[in-house]
Amino acid sequence: MLIWNLAEYVAWALSAVLGIHIVIDWLRTDxxxxxxxxxxxxxxxxxxxxxxxxx
Amino acid sequence: xxxTVSNTPGIAGEAESTAVQNGGLLRVLGPAHIWxxxxxxxxxxxxxxxxxxxxxxxxxxxxxxxxxxxxxYSCVAMLDSEVTSTVAAAGGQYTQAKHIIGPLMAFNVGLxxxxxxxxxxxxxxxxxxxxxxxxxxxxxxxxxxxxxxxVLSIMFLxxxxxxxxxxxxxxxxVITAIAFSAILILFLATSPVxxxxxxxxxxxxxxxxxxxxxxxAAMHFGxxxxxxxxxxxxxxxxxxxxxxxxxxxxxxxxxxxxxxATLTWYVCVGLMPWEYLGQSGVPLFDAAxxxxxxxxxxxxxxxxxxxxLASANGCINDASRAWFAMGRDHYLPSWFGAxxxxxxxxxxxxxxxxxxxxxxxxxAPLDQVITFSILSGLLGYTFMPxxxxxxxxxxxxxxxxxxxxxPFHPIPAITLLCLCxxxxxxxxxxxxxxxxxxxxxxxxxxxxxxxxxxRFVYRAAQFTMPWPKPKGY
Numbered sequence: 178m179l180i181w182n183l184a185e186y187v188a189w190a191l192s193a194v195l196g197i198h199i200v201i202d203w204l205r206t207d208x209x210x211x212x213x214x215x216x217x218x219x220x221x222x223x224x225x226x227x228x229x230x231x232x
Numbered sequence: 233x234x235x236t237v238s239n240t241p242g243i244a245g246e247a248e249s250t251a252v253q254n255g256g257l258l259r260v261l262g263p264a265h266i267w268x269x270x271x272x273x274x275x276x277x278x279x280x281x282x283x284x285x286x287x288x289x290x291x292x293x294x295x296x297x298x299x300x301x302x303x304x305y306s307c308v309a310m311l312d313s314e315v316t317s318t319v320a321a322a323g324g325q326y327t328q329a330k331h332i333i334g335p336l337m338a339f340n341v342g343l344x345x346x347x348x349x350x351x352x353x354x355x356x357x358x359x360x361x362x363x364x365x366x367x368x369x370x371x372x373x374x375x376x377x378x379x380x381x382x383v384l385s386i387m388f389l390x391x392x393x394x395x396x397x398x399x400x401x402x403x404x405x406v407i408t409a410i411a412f413s414a415i416l417i418l419f420l421a422t423s424p425v426x427x428x429x430x431x432x433x434x435x436x437x438x439x440x441x442x443x444x445x446x447x448x449a450a451m452h453f454g455x456x457x458x459x460x461x462x463x464x465x466x467x468x469x470x471x472x473x474x475x476x477x478x479x480x481x482x483x484x485x486x487x488x489x490x491x492x493a494t495l496t497w498y499v500c501v502g503l504m505p506w507e508y509l510g511q512s513g514v515p516l517f518d519a520a521x522x523x524x525x526x527x528x529x530x531x532x533x534x535x536x537x538x539x540x541l542a543s544a545n546g547c548i549n550d551a552s553r554a555w556f557a558m559g560r561d562h563y564l565p566s567w568f569g570a571x572x573x574x575x576x577x578x579x580x581x582x583x584x585x586x587x588x589x590x591x592x593x594x595x596a597p598l599d600q601v602i603t604f605s606i607l608s609g610l611l612g613y614t615f616m617p618x619x620x621x622x623x624x625x626x627x628x629x630x631x632x633x634x635x636x637x638x639p640f641h642p643i644p645a646i647t648l649l650c651l652c653x654x655x656x657x658x659x660x661x662x663x664x665x666x667x668x669x670x671x672x673x674x675x676x677x678x679x680x681x682x683x684x685x686x687r688f689v690y691r692a693a694q695f696t697m698p699w700p701k702p703k704g705y
Contacts, residue, residue: 181373184364188380195387196586199394203583206572215570218256218560220321220469220696 257322258576260398261471266464266481268405269549271488272542273349273460275411276356278489278496279516279536281602285453287510289446291437291501296447297454298497300651302490305458307648308613309486310638311620313479316465317635319697320474322578323557324465324550325612325619330561331697332623335689337615339681340674342558344612345466349551350585351605352460353386354592356544358601360385362513363537382593385544390586393548396575397470404545407538412492414535415516419495422502422523430523431502438506451658452606457493459609460543461485462616466550475635548582548589555581562689563681603663607670610659614652617645626702 285294330338361378368376471477520532556578559568572579
């Protein structure tokens with residue numbers, strides 16, 4: 178049926194749009210920020226500030 | 233609903249840069265999101281997969297497997313809740329292993345997590361394609377190509393995960409709640425409490441067709457009722473109150489699944505003979521069709537699709553956090569440890585895992601993909617009791633503050649270890665070659681990590697918890 182054939186094309190097209198959107202945003206983000214900024218996350222940052230882990 | 237920080241086009245300004253420097257993942261989640269993450273990953277196992285346990289040993293064997301697996305996962309939930317509410321960081325069990333056992337165990341656990349979730353994501357995408365193909369077939373269209381729908385499901389969920397964790401897990405919460413409600417509605421609608429019931433347990437129930445060996449073989453598929461609930465730990469760095477939300481969401485999740493699993497078993501074995509149920513592709517949907525109600529069939533069809541999407545969604549979330557955490561600690565290239573400055577998600581890890589999921593979803597058979605997922609999960613469960621025993625020994629209850637303390641230690645840990653042993657034997661009976669291949673793979677990558685990769689790890693920087701020295705050190 179035509180509607181299912183169309184659905185296949187729409188699914189391919191939407192997948193491509195979403196993929197392109199992700200890749201463009203990824204490249205833009207990587208070019209706008211330094212690697213040091215992007216990888217500045219540290220494990221346990223908030224715990225160190227808010228919890229003393231002492232009874 | 234927005235979980236982004238302000239962002240303007242152009243080069244990052246000074247204020248932005250400062251925000252980014254302090255910018256890890258965003259703490260925006262509550263207990264309901266944790267419940268949705270855990271139950272969302274698992275609920276698809278109620279819609280399909282668990283019923284192969286019926287094929288292995290009959291209806292009662294599947295019920296025994298359901299409850300044994302329920303005990304196993306209750307132990308998993310209790311152990312995980314205690315450790316994760318204390319080691320509240322992305323990576324979940326990987327981070328626990330790093331702090332409590334050591335780097336080599338942590339590397340392996342991280343890989344178990346990534347493999348288990350990425351394979352499960354691929355399996356879910358294959359299922360989405362199968363469901364769309366089935367609907368097309370029911371409407372009279374044969375020969376539909378499922379590949380565009382497999383690719384679309386992975387791309388859409390990856391895009392959602394890329395854009396922010398709050399929207400991602402709120403989406404999971406809604407579709408998981410609908411899928412769970414559909415099971416409850418099916419149970420109530422077919423129950424004899426509200427009039428004539430189509431259930432025929434008296435006629436359909438049989439003794440154990442393959443005896444107790446069948447029960448043992450059924451254990452492998454009994455895991456499907458709950459497989460993945462431990463994924464709640466991956467959100468530890470993104471919940472507002474880890475000490476409260478993680479135990480609450482995880483334990484509520486395992487209780488929800490025990491209820492859903494028992495109701496699913498009860499309805500399905502009352503509508504289908506075990507020989508058919510044991511081979512059904514979508515048992516709950518088939519049960520709804522056999523109930524004679526079109527609206528129930530539509531509801532359970534939607535429930536199947538939503539459960540599958542929720543599972544794939546949670547898998548992307550969890551696999552990317554584990555990969556991200558390993559990158560951040562330099563266990564993998566630190567490039568993977570980046571956080572998106574606007575969306576505050578581990579965007580490079582999310583992107584990296586997309587092609588891997590696509591390759592497995594488009595190029596590997598479903599049963600092999602799921603078996604590798606289950607085996608990786610099982611290796612992870614075996615680590616948990618050892619982890620808990622060392623955690624209690626090195627940091628006894630009176631030494632550090634815990635968000636949750638599980639009762640009856642060490643009984644849950646020993647029970648979990650014994651049940652894992654039984655399940656290994658059950659898996660070996662059916663999938664011995666895959667089990668050996670998987671273990672050989674982990675031995676090879678462990679050698680690579682020990683002799684090559686570990687030299688890049690900043691050894692002192694990886695231990696971040698402000699705990700006292702472990703007892704005996």
